[in-house]
Amino acid sequence: xxxxxxxxxxxxxxxxxxxxxxxxxxxxxxxxxxxxxxxxxxxxxxxxxxxxxxxxxxxxxxxxxxxxxxxxxxxxxxxxxxxxxxxxxxxxxxxxxxxxxxxxxxxxxxxxxxxxxxxxxxxxxxxxxxxxxxxxxxxxxxxxxxxxxxxxxxxxxxxxxxxxxxxxxxxxxxxxxxxxxxxxxxxxxxxxxxxxxxxxxxxxxxxxxxxxxxxxxxxxxxx
Amino acid sequence: xxxxxxxxxxxxxxxxxxxxxxxxxxxxxxxxxxxxxxxxxxxxxxxxxxxxxxxxxxxxxxxxxxxxxxxxxxxxxxxxxxxxxxxxxxxxxxxxxxxxxxxxxxxxxxxxxxxxxxxxxxxxxxxxxxxxxxxxxxxxxxxxxxxxxxxxxxxxxxxxxxxxxxxxxxxxxxxxxxxxxxxxxxxxxxxxxxxxxxxxxxxxxxxxxxxxxxxxxxxxxxxxxxxxxxxxxxxxxxxxxxxxxxxxxxxxxxxxxxxxxxxxxxxxxxxxxxxxxxxxxxxxxxxxxxxxxxxxxxxxxxxxxxxxxxxxxxxxxxxxxxxxxxxxxxxxxxxxxxxxxxxxxxxxxxxxxxxxxxxxxxxxxxxxxxxxxxxxxxxxxxxxxxxxxxxxxxxxxxxxxxxxxxxxxxxxxxxxxxxxxxxxxxxxxxxxxxxxxxxxxxxxxxxxxxxxxxxxxxxxxxxxxxxxxxxxxxxx
Numbered sequence: 001x002x003x004x005x006x007x008x009x010x011x012x013x014x015x016x017x018x019x020x021x022x023x024x025x026x027x028x029x030x031x032x033x034x035x036x037x038x039x040x041x042x043x044x045x046x047x048x049x050x051x052x053x054x055x056x057x058x059x060x061x062x063x064x065x066x067x068x069x070x071x072x073x074x075x076x077x078x079x080x081x082x083x084x085x086x087x088x089x090x091x092x093x094x095x096x097x098x099x100x101x102x103x104x105x106x107x108x109x110x111x112x113x114x115x116x117x118x119x120x121x122x123x124x125x126x127x128x129x130x131x132x133x134x135x136x137x138x139x140x141x142x143x144x145x146x147x148x149x150x151x152x153x154x155x156x157x158x159x160x161x162x163x164x165x166x167x168x169x170x171x172x173x174x175x176x177x178x179x180x181x182x183x184x185x186x187x188x189x190x191x192x193x194x195x196x197x198x199x200x201x202x203x204x205x206x207x208x209x210x211x212x213x214x215x216x217x218x219x220x221x222x223x
Numbered sequence: 224x225x226x227x228x229x230x231x232x233x234x235x236x237x238x239x240x241x242x243x244x245x246x247x248x249x250x251x252x253x254x255x256x257x258x259x260x261x262x263x264x265x266x267x268x269x270x271x272x273x274x275x276x277x278x279x280x281x282x283x284x285x286x287x288x289x290x291x292x293x294x295x296x297x298x299x300x301x302x303x304x305x306x307x308x309x310x311x312x313x314x315x316x317x318x319x320x321x322x323x324x325x326x327x328x329x330x331x332x333x334x335x336x337x338x339x340x341x342x343x344x345x346x347x348x349x350x351x352x353x354x355x356x357x358x359x360x361x362x363x364x365x366x367x368x369x370x371x372x373x374x375x376x377x378x379x380x381x382x383x384x385x386x387x388x389x390x391x392x393x394x395x396x397x398x399x400x401x402x403x404x405x406x407x408x409x410x411x412x413x414x415x416x417x418x419x420x421x422x423x424x425x426x427x428x429x430x431x432x433x434x435x436x437x438x439x440x441x442x443x444x445x446x447x448x449x450x451x452x453x454x455x456x457x458x459x460x461x462x463x464x465x466x467x468x469x470x471x472x473x474x475x476x477x478x479x480x481x482x483x484x485x486x487x488x489x490x491x492x493x494x495x496x497x498x499x500x501x502x503x504x505x506x507x508x509x510x511x512x513x514x515x516x517x518x519x520x521x522x523x524x525x526x527x528x529x530x531x532x533x534x535x536x537x538x539x540x541x542x543x544x545x546x547x548x549x550x551x552x553x554x555x556x557x558x559x560x561x562x563x564x565x566x567x568x569x570x571x572x573x574x575x576x577x578x579x580x581x582x583x584x585x586x587x588x589x590x591x592x593x594x595x596x597x598x599x600x601x602x603x604x605x606x607x608x609x610x611x612x613x614x615x616x617x618x619x620x621x622x623x624x625x626x627x628x629x630x631x632x633x634x635x636x637x638x639x640x641x642x643x644x645x646x647x648x649x650x651x652x653x654x655x656x657x658x659x660x661x662x663x664x665x666x667x668x669x670x671x672x673x674x675x676x677x678x679x680x681x682x683x684x685x686x687x688x689x690x691x692x693x694x695x696x697x698x699x
Binding site: 082083084085087088100102103104106107110111163164167168169170173210211212213214 | 518519522526529542544557558560561562569571572573574575576584585586587590608609610612614626627628683
């Protein structure tokens with residue numbers, strides 16, 4: 001069952017678009033076409049609220065204020081006004097995120113997804129990304145259940161990427177973490193180590209090259 | 224109230240009580256002198272008249288005539304005759320016993336006030352009341368007993384005794400003359416003020432273009448000059464306002480032009496798509512992507528125009544707050560990723576693992592970073608790349624780099640743009656090298672925040688934009 005999202009948006013077209021997109025993305029949207037005063041009883045059981053600030057009836061900021069009295073549900077604020085005072089006020093009243101109109105539907109879905117995503121446990125002892133398993137404490141790495149022997153440097157590199165799976169890390173920050181400048185040389189050396197590491201990990205793009213930045217830990221499915 | 228009336232009323236309000244006080248003082252002085260004369264006379268004469276009084280108390284009374292030359296002579300003054308001023312009633316005395324009763328039936332009843340006062344003093348004198356000229360006193364005789372123990376004397380004041388003011392009231396004339404002269408002298412002043420009023424009204428009706436011509440070094444001349452200075456100030460402010468209004472109109476015209484072009488292109492694309500659909504042709508993805516790009520460009524343009532309006536204000540104030548740069552970078556990349564995907568440009572981002580917060584105006588800074596990011600996407604080619612990299616430098620600086628492998632900007636052009644604050648005539652052009660308006664906003668925003676903005680060719684052949692500035696508070 002998809003997560004429930006309450007959409008409070010007065011514009012017919014925009015509201016319909018948002019609702020359709022959220023439904024297509026696997027969420028269960030509820031659409032309110034006007035602002036209402038919220039209380040513990042009237043707030044439906046939802047996982048996230050998408051709130052337009054300019055509403056007939058009740059002003060969006062008031063809804064936010066009401067909501068925060070009794071609920072910690074994440075709120076994504078939509079506003080046509082690109083104004084610092086508005087943003088600061090919304091964030092102070094407890095909004096978690098805001099989006100300025102116009103936006104692409106993709107962007108909205110991505111933001112909702114980011115809000116509802118469970119925090120990645122990149123800093124735990126064991127990281128599993130796709131078929132790749134990294135055990136920090138035992139300094140062991142296995143792919144599809146088979147153990148892979150890595151050098152100290154290769155392991156450190158992989159462990160560093162595994163702290164934030166899916167996020168790119170710059171070559172220089174990785175070099176600073178895993179290379180000993182006196183023994184291991186510079187950033188260029190890193191690429192050599194990476195190509196050896198990739199060979200050891202075998203099929204699947206676990207270590208992705210990110211243009212202009214460096215590397216990222218992927219789930220190995222892209223290849 | 225008019226100036227003259229005000230002056231007249233004020234003068235009268237001062238002069239009338241002054242004159243009254245003067246007359247009162249004069250009357251009191253005369254009264255005092257007459258009292259003294261009468262006292263001296265009674266005390267001087269009564270010892271002599273005691274015998275006659277005690278012999279026939281029932282008939283004693285009436286005018287008292289000196290039977291002996293009174294007291295020692297006093298300098299050159301005439302000997303005090305009976306207090307009988309010319310034209311006034313002569314002094315009249317009556318005798319009373321210890322219980323203040325007179326044997327003489329003609330004797331008047333002693334006034335209450337005098338009877339009370341004589342218990343504490345030897346001579347009781349009726350207090351002076353304006354405008355009376357009569358003087359009345361009750362004196363206790365040195366012997367203090369018998370039918371003539373007290374004497375009530377009545378007399379009048381005399382113009383020659385103790386007067387402060389001259390006998391004739393001619394002295395009032397200069398006072399009145401001064402008053403009249405003052406009112407007359409006010410005439411020219413009032414006329415000058417009226418002239419000034421007319422001149423000011425004339426000048427105001429000509430939107431302060433004419434000077435107010437009033438000669439003279441007096442206060443009115445000074446006022447006229449002050450008015451001229453104020454008029455010049457108003458005029459310059461009006462001119463400034465006109466200038467701004469014109470700038471606003473110019474801005475609006477440019478804005479309309481800027482928005483209308485992408486809108487027209489968008490309409491063109493939509494029309495093509497509709498016609499193709501009607502003709503049963505497959506969807507032209509290129510036109511579709513162009514249409515999306517135009518819509519995206521317009522959104523960015525409208526945000527930029529709003530930012531420009533803010534930056535063009537006479538005094539720009541930053542609404543600083545704590546800004547999480549990591550979140551900001553993700554928002555910016557998230558905004559442009561959909562269009563980048565359509566244009567076939569990859570956009571990637573990297574942020575450090577730890578928070579990067581700066582004190583900044585979040586709207587302006589976001590627009591600044593959004594502009595260089597969108598420029599990198601928009602002026603790239605299919606298959607191109609854009610990377611947005613946020614770093615911390617030495618724990619006290621942040622460094623944000625937007626790197627692309629697009630056509631870039633020639634170095635000569637870069638230094639020329641930097642000199643002009645990234646604003647050229649081609650600022651509003653849509654050509655690839657005309658990234659002007661957005662870049663200019665980025666430049667202004669960086670400058671206002673005290674951040675360093677550098678543009679250089681990237682190592683991948685495109686452009687690298689670097690923004691560097693201080694962190695909100697250095698961590699640990």
